[in-house]
Amino acid sequence: MIEIDSGADVALPAYDRTGVTVGIAHFGVGNFHRAHQALFIDRCLHRPGQQDWGIFGIGAGDSPASRIKADAFERQGGLYTLTEFAPDGGHSSRVIGSILEYAHAPADYDRVVRALGDPRLRIVTLTITEGGYLVDPATGRVPEDHPAVLADAQGDRPTVFGLLARALAGRRGAGIAPFTVVSCDNLRHNGDVARAALTGVAAAIDPELARWIGEHVAFPNSMVDRIVPAVGDAERQRLNELTGVDDAMPVMAESYLQWVLEDDFPAGRPELEAVGVEFVEDITTHETMKGRILNASHVLLSFPSLLAGYRHVHEALADPLLRGFAERFLLDDVIPVLDAPAGVSLPDYAASVLERFANPAVGDQWVRIATDGATKIGVFHTATLEALLRADGDTRRQALMIACYERFLGGVDERGVSFEVGEPTLSDADRDRLRDADGLGILRIAPLAPLGLDRDAAFAADYARARDELAARGVLGAIEALGLA
Numbered sequence: 001m002i003e004i005d006s007g008a009d010v011a012l013p014a015y016d017r018t019g020v021t022v023g024i025a026h027f028g029v030g031n032f033h034r035a036h037q038a039l040f041i042d043r044c045l046h047r048p049g050q051q052d053w054g055i056f057g058i059g060a061g062d063s064p065a066s067r068i069k070a071d072a073f074e075r076q077g078g079l080y081t082l083t084e085f086a087p088d089g090g091h092s093s094r095v096i097g098s099i100l101e102y103a104h105a106p107a108d109y110d111r112v113v114r115a116l117g118d119p120r121l122r123i124v125t126l127t128i129t130e131g132g133y134l135v136d137p138a139t140g141r142v143p144e145d146h147p148a149v150l151a152d153a154q155g156d157r158p159t160v161f162g163l164l165a166r167a168l169a170g171r172r173g174a175g176i177a178p179f180t181v182v183s184c185d186n187l188r189h190n191g192d193v194a195r196a197a198l199t200g201v202a203a204a205i206d207p208e209l210a211r212w213i214g215e216h217v218a219f220p221n222s223m224v225d226r227i228v229p230a231v232g233d234a235e236r237q238r239l240n241e242l243t244g245v246d247d248a249m250p251v252m253a254e255s256y257l258q259w260v261l262e263d264d265f266p267a268g269r270p271e272l273e274a275v276g277v278e279f280v281e282d283i284t285t286h287e288t289m290k291g292r293i294l295n296a297s298h299v300l301l302s303f304p305s306l307l308a309g310y311r312h313v314h315e316a317l318a319d320p321l322l323r324g325f326a327e328r329f330l331l332d333d334v335i336p337v338l339d340a341p342a343g344v345s346l347p348d349y350a351a352s353v354l355e356r357f358a359n360p361a362v363g364d365q366w367v368r369i370a371t372d373g374a375t376k377i378g379v380f381h382t383a384t385l386e387a388l389l390r391a392d393g394d395t396r397r398q399a400l401m402i403a404c405y406e407r408f409l410g411g412v413d414e415r416g417v418s419f420e421v422g423e424p425t426l427s428d429a430d431r432d433r434l435r436d437a438d439g440l441g442i443l444r445i446a447p448l449a450p451l452g453l454d455r456d457a458a459f460a461a462d463y464a465r466a467r468d469e470l471a472a473r474g475v476l477g478a479i480e481a482l483g484l485a
C-alpha cells in the first residue's frame with residue numbers, strides 16, 4: 001500500500017476496490033496509460049454498475065525498469081498518484097485505483113495467458129508505441145520474414161500479437177467470445193493497424209486462425225490526447241512533495257484530456273460516454289488533425305530544440321524563432337492540406353496545441369518526444385509531405401527537420417552537451433544508409449523510403465540547403481537564414 005500523510009492534498013478512490021473485477025487487459029502500462037485510460041476507467045468505477053471493468057496491466061518490455069515497475073506495483077497494490085497541471089499553473093492530485101493487477105509478460109507468462117482466457121475479460125487495450133506494430137509502412141502488412149514474427153511462431157519469444165493470437169485461439173476452442181482490441185497508440189487508423197498486426201502474426205502461427213480473427217474480432221479506431229511527461233527522480237520528488245504521498249511511481253500530466261472512440265465493442269464496454277469519452281462514427285478527421293498538428297509539431301520541434309540546447313518543451317516555445325518555425329509550419333504547410341472535424345477551426349486548434357506545449361508547470365521533455373524519431377517522422381509527417389509534394393508546396397521546414405534529425409542521431413547539441421538518443425527501430429541497414437556518398441541517405445531510411453524524397457529533385461535540393469545552413473549557422477541561424485519562422 002502507499003503511505004499517505006494525514007495532511008495529504010489528494011483525492012482517494014471512493015469505491016470498494018475489493019469488489020472490482022478485471023474486464024480489461026492493457027499492454028504497455030507506461031505513464032501515458034496511467035494518466036489517460038486508467039483515469040477514465042477510475043472515473044467509471046465510481047459509477048454504479050461499472051465494477052466489472054477493472055484493468056489487468058501487462059508490461060511487455062524486458063528492461064530492468066519493467067521489473068522495478070512490477071515490484072513497485074506489487075508494493076503499492078496497484079495504487080499511484082496522478083497530478084494534473086492546469087494552464088494557470090494550478091494543480092490537483094488523486095490516487096488512481098483502476099489497475100487491479102500487474103504482470104510482466106516475459107516473467108509472468110502463464111498468469112497473462114490465464115487472464116486473457118478469462119470470459120470476464122472483454123477488452124484488450126494497447127499502448128505499445130507507434131513502432132510496436134511490426135507493420136511495414138510501405139505495404140501496411142507484417143512482413144512474413146520479420147525476425148520477431150518468426151521467433152514467435154517458433155515459440156521462442158512471444159510478441160504482444162502472438163500472445164493475443166494464442167489467447168484468441170484458446171477462447172475460440174473453449175467457446176468463449178473474443179475480446180475487442182483497442183489500440184491507443186498515435187497511429188493513423190490505429191485499429192486497422194492493430195488488425196493488420198494481429199492477423200499478420202497469427203498467420204505465421206496458423207493461417208486459419210488469422211482468418212477467424214479477421215472475421216470475428218473488433219478493432220475500433222481511437223484517438224487519444226494528453227501530454228504526459230517522463231518522471232525521473234527530480235519529478236518524483238516534486239510530485240511527492242506536492243501530494244504528500246510517498247509514491248515510488250507517481251505520474252503527472254497536463255489538465256487537457258481527450259479520448260475519441262469508434263463504438264464497435266461486440267463484447268460490451270464500460271459507460272465511457274458518462275466520464276468524458278467521445279464516441280464517433282468515423283475517427284478519421286479527429287486522428288488526422290491530432291497527428292498532423294500536435295504530434296507532427298512535437299516531432300518537428302524536438303530535434304532542433306535539443307540541438308539548440310533546450311531540454312524542456314516550454315523553454316523552446318519561449319524562443320521566438322522555434323515558436324515561429326512551428327507556427328509557420330502549422331498555418332502555412334499543414335492546415336491548407338488538412339480536413340477539419342465538423343465545427344472545429346484548425347487554426348484555433350493549432351494555437352491551443354502550442355499553448356499546451358508552452359505550459360511550464362507540465363515541464364515536458366524533448367528527449368521523451370524525440371525517442372523513436374525514425375518511426376515518428378514517418379507516422380506524423382508522411383501525409384503532409386505527400387500532400388505538399390503533390391501540390392508543389394513548401395517542404396523546407398520538413399527538410400530542415402530531417403537535417404536536424406540526422407544531426408540529432410549524433411547525440412550532442414550545439415554547445416557540446418550530450419543528450420540521450422533512443423532509436424529502437426532504426427535498423428543497421430538504415431544506419432548504413434546514412435553514409436551514402438550523395439549525402440541523401442537519411443531520405444532513404446525505411447520509414448521515409450516510401451516517400452521517394454531522394455528522387456524528388458526539389459526536395460533533395462531543399463534538404464541539401466537545410467543541411468548546409470545547419471552546419472554553417474546552427475539551428476536558430478538556419479531557421480532565420482532560410483526565412484522559416
Ligand code: CS2
Binds near residue numbers: 294295299368369370
Ligand atoms: C508525443 C506524444 O511522444 C510523442 O511523440 O508527441 O506522446 C504526445 O505528447 C501525446 O500524443 C499527446 O497526446
